[in-house]
Amino acid sequence: MATIVGSVMSSHVPAIGGAIAKGIQDEPYWRPFFSGFPPVRDWLGRVQPTVAVVFYMDHGLNFFLDKMPTFAVGAAAEYRNADEGWGLPTQRTFRGNAPLSWHVIESLIADEFDITTCQEMLIDHACIIPFQLLYPGGGDWPLSIVPITINHVQHPLPSPKRCFALGQAVGRALASWQQDARILVLGTGGLSHQLDGTRAGFINKPFDLMCMDALVNDPASLTRFSTLDIVREAGAQGTELLAWIAARAALPGRVTKVHSNYHIPISNTAGAVLALANEGAALARAA
Numbered sequence: 234m235a236t237i238v239g240s241v242m243s244s245h246v247p248a249i250g251g252a253i254a255k256g257i258q259d260e261p262y263w264r265p266f267f268s269g270f271p272p273v274r275d276w277l278g279r280v281q282p283t284v285a286v287v288f289y290m291d292h293g294l295n296f297f298l299d300k301m302p303t304f305a306v307g308a309a310a311e312y313r314n315a316d317e318g319w320g321l322p323t324q325r326t327f328r329g330n331a332p333l334s335w336h337v338i339e340s341l342i343a344d345e346f347d348i349t350t351c352q353e354m355l356i357d358h359a360c361i362i363p364f365q366l367l368y369p370g371g372g373d374w375p376l377s378i379v380p381i382t383i384n385h386v387q388h389p390l391p392s393p394k395r396c397f398a399l400g401q402a403v404g405r406a407l408a409s410w411q412q413d414a415r416i417l418v419l420g421t422g423g424l425s426h427q428l429d430g431t432r433a434g435f436i437n438k439p440f441d442l443m444c445m446d447a448l449v450n451d452p453a454s455l456t457r458f459s460t461l462d463i464v465r466e467a468g469a470q471g472t473e474l475l476a477w478i479a480a481r482a483a484l485p486g487r488v489t490k491v492h493s494n495y496h497i498p499i500s501n502t503a504g505a506v507l508a509l510a511n512e513g514a515a516l517a518r519a520a
């Protein structure tokens with residue numbers, strides 16, 4: 234039987250990968266951000282996930298403006314990282330979990346989500362960097378992945394309500410997976426940021442903290458926002474919040490906050506991490 238152990242939502246700014254490559258995590262600029270991760274790693278050490286389902290955004294590495302799926306699910310045996318122009322070292326190829334991918338795809342289609350299925354898929358910084366933060370030391374990842382992308386590049390984007398429903402549908406798929414697996418659900422990106430235009434550098438701390446709070450106990454409340462509300466409140470790229478919303482919605486029952494951290498700025502972005510334990514999973518483990 235599959236167990237959903239919980240969820241981690243994390244920033245994925247490419248500069249984080251640059252700081253890891255240079256080994257400057259303890260410098261004053263970076264320490265307040267990297268110091269958010271050891272408590273999350275301690276928890277991962279206790280719950281020992283074997284598979285990660287990753288909600289994230291492809292930033293033009295795999296999909297571009299000519300072909301842009303709203304939601305795409307990877308169904309590959311492995312996922313290669315590639316250079317996207319940030320100058321980051323290419324990370325080790327990730328093991329996929331194709332049987333679980335196909336189970337998720339079948340369940341989503343039966344649930345009337347018309348997703349795109351990708352038997353080949355490159356993964357960008359938005360998928361890789363959270364793993365560098367959670368499992369430091371060179372990319373010998375102890376889990377396989379099921380990557381799920383959400384369009385945040387080309388409008389119209391899916392609404393928070395739709396991303397919440399997607400997350401719930403993925404949660405139902407995971408709960409009905411009959412093989413032994415300890416599943417971690419990741420949501421990557423954000424929080425508030427805008428990389429270009431007249432509001433470049435925009436960050437909204439009160440909105441971010443409200444969202445981090447709501448994600449713990451009342452995530453459905455975030456579905457009252459439209460996509461354009463999120464653009465206005467969190468910046469054009471703050472729409473990466475959609476991945477956090479989907480990841481949270483995949484957790485079926487009550488959750489406990491393991492740890493959170495919020496720090497401004499990391500590059501142009503409000504850097505954050507939020508880890509949530511699925512209370513049902515804790516009970517299942519003790520039994």
Ligand code: DHB
Nearest residue numbers: 246247423499500501502
């Ligand atoms: C930055 C943030 C992102 O989410 C991203 O994908 C690329 C760059 C930044 O703040 O530099």
Ligand code: FE
Nearest residue numbers: 245359422473
């Ligand atoms: Fe991004």
